[in-house]
Amino acid sequence: MSDRPILLFGVTGQVGMDLRVQLAHWRDVLCPPRTVVNLLWPDEVRTYIRVSRPSLIVNAAAYTAVDAAEDNADEAAALNADLPLLLAEECLQRGIGLVHFSTDYVFDGRGGSGAPTPSGRRAYREDDRPEPLNVYGRTKLRGESAVQQSGAAYLLFRCCWVYSLMGRNFLLTMQRLAREGRSLNIVDDQLGSPTWARAIAVAADEAIRQLGAADGLGGLERFGGTYHVAAGGETTWCGFARAIMDRVEQWPLPRWPQDRERPSVRAIATKDYPTKAVRPAFSVLDTAKLREVFGITLADWSQQLDECLQNPP
């Protein structure tokens, strides 16, 4: 076994936090936060890689603020497009494997060529044509392409609607608004699969383990590539919000008062909730490839929500 470390970027993010725990089960993991390596500065990134000599780079860092990206296209591009290119170049040059993450928002929402879903559309397969609708999706797609075309050995995991009990996400926002007694008017015409960050980290760690990718390129050159990693099933943001409210008694501290009514969620249309960035109306990912190659299947989204709420950090 190589004594070279794994280098993880984005450790303070939702997926990064769980990756740190998963990967540390069996290796040294270097996790420089922004104060040590600012990923907007290519020289800092290169120097850190050259000095730390990792066997594998795992990049969970990204510019993920979908609406803010519309006004901060340069920063979004630097994180989501230029950084993956730089990492892939370094990896190719130094014989290091690369694990990178991308998004369902590379798709336009019209549906793909994969398995039919209960809403009557077909999930997106890895080779369906991306057609992003917003700056975030376009910058993430550029990052994907840079990795895919670099010649480096890589695993690229496209994820969908990520949440966790840490960081910034829809679950925590819904809990905060409900606790503040705010009305919950949530869009009911965008479909996806809410996915627990820990389930993504566990799946990525398992794929890395199976490929022996932490010890060098291992099986990455043969079985690397792009994979969809998402919870099973589909729902809308409104459906997800209602499932969160159905579980108030499972919420972590502070406990929901027993005499307080459960918050109700009102369904609205996307057109009644204008946002800076346009979002795809449907971004369910077909995960058959992950199952066929690695034998990994993520639980249904509602089961994952239960597990997340029962496992506070």
Ligand SMILES: NC(=O)c1ccc[n+]([C@@H]2O[C@H](COP(=O)([O-])OP(=O)(O)OC[C@H]3O[C@@H](n4cnc5c(N)ncnc54)[C@H](OP(=O)(O)O)[C@@H]3O)[C@@H](O)[C@H]2O)c1
């Ligand atoms: N969130 C979603 O719903 C979603 C959906 C689909 C796919 N994805 C993809 O999944 C991956 C992980 O997403 P996530 O939700 O875990 O992300 P996240 O919680 O927003 O975390 C982003 C990470 O990037 C770091 N970062 C940003 N700018 C940086 C900079 N200049 N220097 C150093 N670090 C910087 C952040 O550090 P700071 O804490 O210092 O800001 C943080 O650790 C990303 O590739 C994302 O595109 C996310």
